[in-house]
Structure formats: C-alpha cells, structure tokens
Amino acid sequence: MFSNSMKSAIVTTLALTMLLMLVGCSTMSDPVSTQSKSAGDQTASNAVPTPYPTLTDQQIANLIPGYQVLKVDERAYAREGELDDQTSSRIQHTVGGTVSHHNNGVQIGGWQLWEDQTVTVSTPNPGSAIVDFYPHPYHFNGCIRMWLDLTHVQLPAGVRWDQVRFYYQNENGQLTQYWGQLDLNAMRYYAWPDHFSRYIITAPAN
16 A cells, blocks of 8 residues: 555656646647748748839939949840840759740759749840849859850940949848859850849949
8 A cells, every 4th residue: 555645746746747748739739839940941931022123214324333234235135125024934942943034044953942933034124234033032052053144235335344343232232243253255244142133234434
C-alpha cells in the first residue's frame, strides 16, 4: 500500500503530465506561432510586384545630374511608340530559365528563385535606354545574369563607350551607379545582381 505522501506525489505528477500534454497540443494546433519562416518564405512574402515610377520626358531629361539618358533607335522596338512594351514568362524555380525582350534579358539558374515566378522584362519608355525587370522587389538565392542590349542605343557625338554609365534603382528608390561588364563585341552590358531593378544607360551631358 502507498502512504498518503506517496499518493499525493503520484497525483501531483499525473496532474502535471496532463497539463503539459494539454499545453503541448494547444501550442501545436497553432502552426503559425510555432514554426519560423525560412529565408525563402520571407523573401517570397515580400515579393509582391511593385511598379516602378512612371517617367515623363521632362523627368527623363533631368533624371541624373550631369548625365543624359541615352536614346534608342526605333528599330529596337516591335512598333514605334509602343508604351510599356514587355515580355513575360513563367519560370519554374527548380529549373530556371531565360526571359528576353528586344535583346534585353535575364538568365536565372535552377533554385535561384524561391518559388515559381512570372518574370517580366519591360521597356517602359520607348526611345529611351531604360529597362525594367519584374517582379520588383525580389531577392534571388544568389546572383543571376542580366544584360542590356546596346545595338540600337545611340551614342552622342564625341562620347565614347567607356564614358557610358549604367544606373539602377535601389530599394530606396535612388538611382545608383552599377559597375558591370561592357562587351562591345556582343554590344551588351552584363550585370550579375541579386535582385531585380530598373536599369538606365547614360552618358555625360553635353
């Protein structure tokens, strides 16, 4: 037979055990509060596409102090004056893929996307060397390969290609100079960013 003190200890132990089981079950019934997000989940939750600011001709003319946004010959476009001309493609994150628009493009490797995504390359201001990449903002798992086509970019008289500067719009909306690779044999400018942005080709103002 158990003594009264031992019976009391057994009852107390059983009560604590039942309480812990109840607490555990109630906690696990709320997975949102018990599971932490992975880096991919956090990135995906912030990947709601946000349009870049629409630019007027006057704003483009005064976009970057001391620099002019270069012009693009109309032959670069499918139809003259076509606004917000773009190409989109659904990319599987396990495979990756390439999206190209008027020879501007992006190459994404397998597993560099956190989930399947619709990727868009856009020339929002026909006649100006501005290329937008979507979704924005979106951070990749590593750096992707991106390029801007220079075939129909009009270089002002007296300006050399090594004087051309490339800018991108950072997460704060500021235009920041980007240092990539200028390939005049392919007439392309290459960059290896870890996120999508708006890219602008400029040269020193006259």
